[in-house]
Amino acid sequence: MILPVAVARGVADGGIDRAYRRWTSARVRAGSMLRTAAGVVEIVAVDEIDPSSITDDDARAAGAGSAAAVRRAFRGDPGDPVFRIRLRAAGADPRVALRDTPPTGPDELDELVRRLDRLDRASRHGPWTRDTLRCVAEHPGERAADLAGRLGRERDPLKLDVRKLKNLGLTESLETGYRISPRGAAFLATGR
Numbered sequence: 001m002i003l004p005v006a007v008a009r010g011v012a013d014g015g016i017d018r019a020y021r022r023w024t025s026a027r028v029r030a031g032s033m034l035r036t037a038a039g040v041v042e043i044v045a046v047d048e049i050d051p052s053s054i055t056d057d058d059a060r061a062a063g064a065g066s067a068a069a070v071r072r073a074f075r076g077d078p079g080d081p082v083f084r085i086r087l088r089a090a091g092a093d094p095r096v097a098l099r100d101t102p103p104t105g106p107d108e109l110d111e112l113v114r115r116l117d118r119l120d121r122a123s124r125h126g127p128w129t130r131d132t133l134r135c136v137a138e139h140p141g142e143r144a145a146d147l148a149g150r151l152g153r154e155r156d157p158l159k160l161d162v163r164k165l166k167n168l169g170l171t172e173s174l175e176t177g178y179r180i181s182p183r184g185a186a187f188l189a190t191g192r
Contacts, residue, residue, distance in 0.1 A: 001028045001043075001085070007063045008036035012089045016063045019085045020054065022074040026083055035093050037173075044086035051082040058084075098169030102186030112168065113192050119164055125153070128161055133184055136162065136171055140179035147177070 003011070003019065010016030021027070026046050028034075034041045051074070054067040064070045074082065103109040120127035128151075135147055142150075148158040162178055165171045170184035180188070 001034060003034060003036050003041060003087075005037045008038035008041060010063045011036075011041050011087045012038040014089070016061060017087055018058070018062050019087060020049075020051075020062055020070050020074070020082060021085065022051075022076045022078075022080050022082050024076070024080050028085060033090055035095070038089075039092050040090040040094075042088050042090040044088050045084075046086075047084050048081045049084045095166060095169055099166075099172055099181035099183050101169070102183055103190075109187075109190060109192065112187060115168060119161075123161075125157075128153075129165065130188075132158070132161055133165060133170060133180065133188055136165075136178050137180040137185065137188060139177075141174055141177040143177050 001019075001021070007016055007019060026048070028043050028046055030043055030045050032043045034043070051071055054070050056066050059065065059067045059070045062070060064073070103112050116129040119129050131151060132147075135150055139147060139150070144159045144162070145155045147162075148155040151158065162171055165184070166173065166178075168183075170181055170187060171178050172181050
């Protein structure tokens, strides 16, 4: 489940505590966590509801102007069930602190190299981690489709791979594209 940035910020500041989705079946479960642009959001509960029961107050608690606006925003087949997803802020995204911290000492650097090597070995298209890091560093803010073209890759698999680098604190997502993080720049500077 992806939360729009405005909704994620609303959860973080306490103004939003729910979302509504039309799905064939629930795609999230209570207790799971979402990493968002505004921090970590916990899924507190997931309940199937009658969409006609959504009130204007419910809509405002989801960051929408009215119940009608919530219902108009539903995607998918009108016969599919609608779910109310209760949300709450669960703290800062740990990747934010990680990306600002260069690898300290040879043990941490060796572990980072091991993790990148493991990603390279698991890839169906061969080693990609260092080339992708260098490309992001050389072209900050460039769209994923353009980065993929530079690397001779498809856009969507590249986006998934950049997310793996982000999970290691090596890249940051921008409004458009990505940039290398201080941690990623420090890693590239080692030449490993």
